[in-house]
Amino acid sequence: MKIKKPGDWVRHFETHGGGWKEPDWTDLPPSLLDVEKRILLANSLAIFQLGESGGGTRLRRFVRRTLEQADHRDDYLGDQHAVDLFLAEENEHARLLAELVGYLGGQLRQKHWMNGLFRKTRTLLGLEFNLQVLLTAELIAEVYYGLLYQRVPDPVIRTVCGRIVRDEVGHIGFHRSFFHWRQRTQLPGATVIWSLQFQFLFLVAETLVWRTHGACLGAFGIERSLFVHRARAVCRRFLEGLDGQSLAPEIGEQIPNPVLVENGAGR
Numbered sequence: 001m002k003i004k005k006p007g008d009w010v011r012h013f014e015t016h017g018g019g020w021k022e023p024d025w026t027d028l029p030p031s032l033l034d035v036e037k038r039i040l041l042a043n044s045l046a047i048f049q050l051g052e053s054g055g056g057t058r059l060r061r062f063v064r065r066t067l068e069q070a071d072h073r074d075d076y077l078g079d080q081h082a083v084d085l086f087l088a089e090e091n092e093h094a095r096l097l098a099e100l101v102g103y104l105g106g107q108l109r110q111k112h113w114m115n116g117l118f119r120k121t122r123t124l125l126g127l128e129f130n131l132q133v134l135l136t137a138e139l140i141a142e143v144y145y146g147l148l149y150q151r152v153p154d155p156v157i158r159t160v161c162g163r164i165v166r167d168e169v170g171h172i173g174f175h176r177s178f179f180h181w182r183q184r185t186q187l188p189g190a191t192v193i194w195s196l197q198f199q200f201l202f203l204v205a206e207t208l209v210w211r212t213h214g215a216c217l218g219a220f221g222i223e224r225s226l227f228v229h230r231a232r233a234v235c236r237r238f239l240e241g242l243d244g245q246s247l248a249p250e251i252g253e254q255i256p257n258p259v260l261v262e263n264g265a266g267r
């Protein structure tokens with residue numbers, strides 16, 4: 001994945017979802033997962049659903065401010081429309097996850113300590129730090145939805161998680177373009193310090209996510225070592241791609257659209 005420019009991102013968000021078919025929620029047979037797994041998965045997805053919800057007020061404010069600076073014309077903050085499309089895609093994830101929670105017989109949540117911590121942390125050190133916290137969530141999301149896509153034996157879950165993980169790969173590229181343009185004006189030492197603090201932040205997020213969702217992932221045979229291995233690989237790939245070099249496909253990019261509909265969950 002190469003670094004894209006603002007205009008490319010509008011094109012990406014408008015065209016990349018083609019070929020995916022949403023399950024017909026009004027006419028689905030019940031999930032065949034056993035009750036224990038269904039409860040664990042519904043609870044876990046409900047927490048992610050909460051995280052995907054939200055209007056993007058802070059990000060929009062950041063965009064408004066940075067648009068006033070001429071040196072931001074080249075990164076994604078130079079294109080408010082692309083940011084709107086990105087936020088719309090996250091809201092679509094929240095809607096799809098709400099459908100999945102209902103399909104599994106679970107309840108949506110109004111709050112969870114991890115979501116509260118995530119939102120509070122984002123406001124701690126200014127808006128650029130806010131974007132870093134958001135980015136750690138995107139990286140973890142690629143791992144989480146990717147593992148569910150691969151390991152949960154339910155076509156509806158796989159169809160939706162496959163769709164979301166593909167979107168999340170795009171979101172990671174979207175944020176990568178911002179940090180890439182940002183670091184072009186920094187000295188190498190500052191970039192190293194930024195990378196170290198980001199890796200620390202990521203390790204904290206990885207630990208908290210396993211603590212919260214490990215029981216669910218474990219029920220589907222996903223051990224902590226696999227989760228950690230994937231998470232570190234995704235984080236490493238992000239950091240290595242910051243220099244703008246072309247990379248091999250990410251996990252989500254290896255999921256072709258026909259696979260998402262061949263399982264019979266599409267309408």
Ligand SMILES: [Fe+2]
Pocket residue numbers: 052089090093141164168
């Ligand atoms: Fe998302």
Ligand SMILES: [Fe+2]
Pocket residue numbers: 090138141167168171
């Ligand atoms: Fe995302």
